[in-house]
Amino acid sequence: MSGRANNTTRTEIAIVGGGLAGGLIALALRQARPDVAVHLYEAGPALGGNHRWSWFDSDLDTAGNALLAPFRKIGWQGYEVRFPAYQRKLKARYNSLSSADFEPALRRELGQDTIRTGTPVAALDAGGIILADGTRVSARAVIDCRDMATDSTLRGGWQVFMGRHFRTPRPHGLAQPIVMDARVDQHGAYRFVYVLPLGADELFVEDTYYADSPELDRSALSARIDRYCEAQGWDGTILHGEAGVLPVITGGDFAAWQRAHAIDGVARAGAGGGFVHPLTSYTLPFAVETALAIAADADLPGEQLAALLADRARRHWAQTGFYRALGRMLFDAAKPDERYRVFQRFYRLRQPLIERFYAARSTTADKARILCGKPPVSILRALSALAGQSAPLRERHRP
Template identity: 65%
Template sequence: MTGHTFDIAIVGGGLAGGLIALAVTQARPDLTLRLIEAGAQPGGNHRWSWFASDLPAGGDALLAPFGKTAWNHGYDVSFPGHSRHLASRYCSLASEDFAATLARELPAGAILTGAEAASLDAGGVTLGDGRRIDARAVIDCRGFAPTASLSGGWQVFMGRHLRVSRPHGLTAPVIMDATVAQLGGYRFVYVLPLGERELFIEDTYYQDEPTLDHAALNARLDDYARTQGWDGDILGSETGVLPVITGGDFAAFQAEQRIEGVSVAGARGGFVHPLTSYTLPFAVATALAVTAEADLPGDQLATKLETMAREHWRAMGFYRLLGRMLFGAALPEERYRVFERFYRLSERLIERFYAGRSTMADRARVLAGKPPVPVSRAVAALTRPAPPLRAPEHKDYP
């Protein structure tokens, strides 16, 4: 398009917005776009990880330009009564590599950082400093907005990038080490061996409240590293509070986010795995879908993404049910038993679970047999209303 009007303006340079910008650039270099990010760089301070089996067709090609770490020979899990190695390929992408790739791959000037959006409308974006960016289509990717329309619990975490003083000896990621003390919710430590002397370790909790105690989590990461014999330098850290969605009124949630004629994508649009809080596979699928319809007028693209989000909500019902049982039926210190039992199931079933593509047979298998929680509590959890996903008092959203 000509002048100062762009084909697409994307507000929010996180995972969803960045991947849409990249996908459109790869497939439709004739289109003009702006990626508008309030922070100093796209991606913020975060790390995204995924199983290779999570990605839809076309996903590998979209992610190919990124400098990521991959473990081709699987990963480990460890629980008090069960440990296992699984062969699924695992990948991880750090936000600095995400930002560097977008800067390299997108057209010069396409990324606008340090730009807070004051308002969005069907014809463009008005920035906080009064500047106006006009666009045929506007896509809102500003992240999950806490809401009373959805219910559930929270995944709270603190991660730390370490350079240790001697080789750590790990050859595979530890996706869940739940042998640690269970403190008020399902707790596990997540460990990625990034190099011979580099590690990323993260202390994660499935808990009822969105409380992130920085001092406590820092101390627990210190203790875990000390127990493993890892001493060295801290290269970086991150924190986050993610929703674990177990129910709610999705139509009301969509109405809260809706700006007439503006598309909504990413977690803000509901494109998440409700139990694991994973977003990357769905961000990839959305980016590819937007690219396929990149010539649509903005209002038609908005309608298409709303419809996709409703279909995604319906498809994720099984995982919301499991989340209600996890939070409502299992005592906080016993929640690990749910995951311990799950990791005794077949590897392909586990892959489909994380990808959000569980078959009817998978669902029956997950629910079959002796449950890891009392049946009476499980039944009660399915009828008892869950707490709303209201905003926490701090600002630790990714």
């Protein structure tokens, strides 16, 4: 069902934003507490937007995998990385979920009367929401899952990307994902190409940049994807495309950021609540954890739920400081065209360490191993980067 909220003027939990975080919270609540009335409001025409989310098996526990069970996913046993001086095949299982598969599963699991797409929300407060058409929906708890807002309280760089899903006229022959192919011109950033074999004759190719600017030049990136595919001998019919810009957080005043974007009594989840890997911009493992935590405390009053999630976000920020420090080394110590050397060295490390890194669960020994040995950047520049602060993440124009 899409359009206005019909006659609904009361619900127990109102979730605003039908992306990954909002959708998984609604699903976790439906699975754990079907007795709790939940409504999910999305301004766009479909849930999940226009995205693809990927993760390793080790990112999720049994409960997390159970939450994702209803979705059609693609998985591969192993993946590759390719750098100018080093190539490697790793054995970890890698998984991917597209928004095209996310929405139909949610509609099936939640029921059409739970979902309100094409329904912008004009205002949120502790007691409910006001839709763009003026309808007031009261709620015991309101959860804000809209996009992350960036401003000068946070610092860092940007991950700029453009992806293309296409069908080849013949089998392409790629059996495993290429998570990073950095054997490409860097263009003043850490650039790599990400490739997923979605079928024998289907590929997803994404051109990604760790850049100082959030500028997304669609024409330039599209042409570079063309050249990369041509060099691999791939061509075909374009089925789908996506593009975006994500913050890579390297520091800042998280408490000030929380205060600047908080609404009294409203819980915040997803990237908009700060639940993101600060260096890779991965969100899925944290969205799953947060959804399960909310479902476990589904009876909390809205203000207590808001306080619970704000505290979880502060703990997440404290626990991920190591990755922000690595981000400062990437952006501020490495020359832009040589940033790839950081990851080229990183991918020589043991596979379990790499998996824990992506899950933001690096051990003390992992951190020491990542930092020890000959650094891929100047020691003086590295020390200066660790001691300094990156550029502010000011609000950007949407691509």
